[in-house]
Amino acid sequence: MFNKRVLIKNLLNLEPDNQKVSVMGWVRTFRNDQFIALNDGSTNKNLQVVLELGKFDNELLKRITTSAALKVDGVVIPSPGKGQKLEIKATSVEILGDSDPEKYPLQPKKHSLEFLREIAHLRFRTNTFGSVFRVRHALAFAIHEFFNDRGFLYMHTPIISASDAEGAGELFHVTTLPLNNVPKNEDGSVNFNEDFFQRSTNLTVSGQLEAELGATAFGNVYTFGPTFRAENSNTARHLAEFWMIEPEMAFYDLEDNMDLAEDFIKYIIKYAVDHNREDLEFLTQRLEEEEKQLPLEKRNEMKLLGKLEFVLQHQFERITYTEAIDILTESNYNKKKKFQFPITGWGMDLQSEHERYLVEKHFKKPVIIRNYPKEIKAFYMRQNDDGKTVAAMDILVPGIGEIVGGSQREERLDKLEQRMKEMNIPEKDLWWYLDIRRYGTVPHAGFGLGFERIVQFVTGMGNIRDVIAFPRTPGNAEF
Numbered sequence: 001m002f003n004k005r006v007l008i009k010n011l012l013n014l015e016p017d018n019q020k021v022s023v024m025g026w027v028r029t030f031r032n033d034q035f036i037a038l039n040d041g042s043t044n045k046n047l048q049v050v051l052e053l054g055k056f057d058n059e060l061l062k063r064i065t066t067s068a069a070l071k072v073d074g075v076v077i078p079s080p081g082k083g084q085k086l087e088i089k090a091t092s093v094e095i096l097g098d099s100d101p102e103k104y105p106l107q108p109k110k111h112s113l114e115f116l117r118e119i120a121h122l123r124f125r126t127n128t129f130g131s132v133f134r135v136r137h138a139l140a141f142a143i144h145e146f147f148n149d150r151g152f153l154y155m156h157t158p159i160i161s162a163s164d165a166e167g168a169g170e171l172f173h174v175t176t177l178p179l180n181n182v183p184k185n186e187d188g189s190v191n192f193n194e195d196f197f198q199r200s201t202n203l204t205v206s207g208q209l210e211a212e213l214g215a216t217a218f219g220n221v222y223t224f225g226p227t228f229r230a231e232n233s234n235t236a237r238h239l240a241e242f243w244m245i246e247p248e249m250a251f252y253d254l255e256d257n258m259d260l261a262e263d264f265i266k267y268i269i270k271y272a273v274d275h276n277r278e279d280l281e282f283l284t285q286r287l288e289e290e291e292k293q294l295p296l297e298k299r300n301e302m303k304l305l306g307k308l309e310f311v312l313q314h315q316f317e318r319i320t321y322t323e324a325i326d327i328l329t330e331s332n333y334n335k336k337k338k339f340q341f342p343i344t345g346w347g348m349d350l351q352s353e354h355e356r357y358l359v360e361k362h363f364k365k366p367v368i369i370r371n372y373p374k375e376i377k378a379f380y381m382r383q384n385d386d387g388k389t390v391a392a393m394d395i396l397v398p399g400i401g402e403i404v405g406g407s408q409r410e411e412r413l414d415k416l417e418q419r420m421k422e423m424n425i426p427e428k429d430l431w432w433y434l435d436i437r438r439y440g441t442v443p444h445a446g447f448g449l450g451f452e453r454i455v456q457f458v459t460g461m462g463n464i465r466d467v468i469a470f471p472r473t474p475g476n477a478e479f
């Protein structure tokens with residue numbers, strides 16, 4: 001019975017011709033005991049359901065309240081009203097689920113994003129989150145399409161890991177040891193021999209190291225899965241649990257890597273622009289409204305859809321880290337001491353305000369920075385001949401900053417071992433990673449795209465908590 005329902009998105013494209021249809025969804029509004037605006041999540045557009053006066057029982061009409069779930073049978077007719085081509089003249093209405101209008105938290109009015117975060121279990125039923133999550137879905141689909149079309153193998157890397165791929169120590173430990181009675185060694189350290197895996201384990205921060213193993217057999221692979229970082233950053237761009245896409249390619253150098261990353265980002269943005277225009281138009285309007293509250297200089301110069309079209313039409317700027325430092329040093333911002341973190345010269349790590357200056361004020365488009373000082377990058381990056389830099393690349397976009405981090409990998413065993421020693425990365429835990437350099441090592445490269453950050457970029461949502469269904473951030477794991 002339920003399978004016969006028509007999606008409202010498809011129904012709205014029909015030519016009205018008295019077709020008999022069955023629709024199901026949730027009530028957005030109900031006016032004059034006659035007009036139901038019904039939404040089923042397939043589009044922000046509501047279906048107008050018309051109830052003939054006097055034909056339906058009063059008890060039933062009382063139960064048609066905001067967010068009640070309905071099954072409506074009826075016929076598709078041209079709508080005399082403005083704003084819609086067609087409507088449904090109901091022949092029967094069945095209440096599948098009541099919704100108490102006194103208690104339902106999502107009244108049909110404007111709510112703040114902060115408030116909606118507290119009722120994240122219901123926020124999908126708003127237009128904003130409807131659009132955001134349909135775009136998120138489209139981007140995920142486009143990612144698989146992009147790689148599948150190019151012969152990449154989708155690889156599932158483990159969630160539980162014994163290594164820290166980034167070496168940054170931002171790990172969530174995984175243990176079954178009793179927290180109130182942790183077994184200890186004689187020297188006072190935790191005795192992980194008694195733990196589930198008989199060793200210390202954590203949630204993965206990245207699938208890259210395992211993806212490298214795959215790339216050296218399949219050539220091109222990618223991962224797309226959740227990653228976890230216990231970094232205590234309460235910002236609009238950081239999550240403790242986020243999704244990452246990590247392609248890894250054999251026979252690739254840094255240049256190939258940058259080319260692929262740029263093509264990839266443009267491909268998935270184009271997919272959303274082509275397939276989700278209605279949602280992106282809605283989000284463009286939403287952002288415009290939101291920005292009206294900001295002073296002029298804080299507003300985006302381009303509207304959301306315009307920005308996406310612009311990104312598709314222009315090449316990303318490519319500069320070296322050294323050039324980036326020169327630009328920042330020479331900038332008026334620096335001279336007028338407007339940066340919170342001063343520019344201290346070559347060797348410093350770039351803060352997000354510096355990255356955003358480069359993309360938003362200086363280049364006004366996405367920028368790829370390459371060849372960073374080895375001291376501020378991970379152990380696995382390929383060392384350049386200058387002895388100072390590594391073949392790393394970050395992609396920065398306006399409004400967000402870094403969305404991609406990647407590099408050519410160090411494929412030379414001796415160089416890799418030397419770097420691991422210098423950086424105190426224990427070789428014994430990564431014997432398998434080193435083995436790849438022993439048996440048929442090849443130049444290879446890869447990168448990681450933060451999925452929520454690209455969703456933010458495409459939807460124009462300012463806070464990363466609003467582009468993932470149930471955000472995990474310091475102090476918050478509700479739902």
Ligand code: 4AD
Nearest residue numbers: 206208238239242246403404405406446447448450
């Ligand atoms: O730059 P990151 O740390 O690089 C890696 O993890 C590499 N293993 C990737 C690779 O080469 N295969 O992270 C990659 C991207 C960042 O550019 C950012 O977009 C996103 O992941 N990211 C986060 N997104 C949300 N919340 C966080 N806490 C994030 N940390 C990184």
Ligand code: MG
Nearest residue numbers: 394402404405
């Ligand atoms: Mg990074």
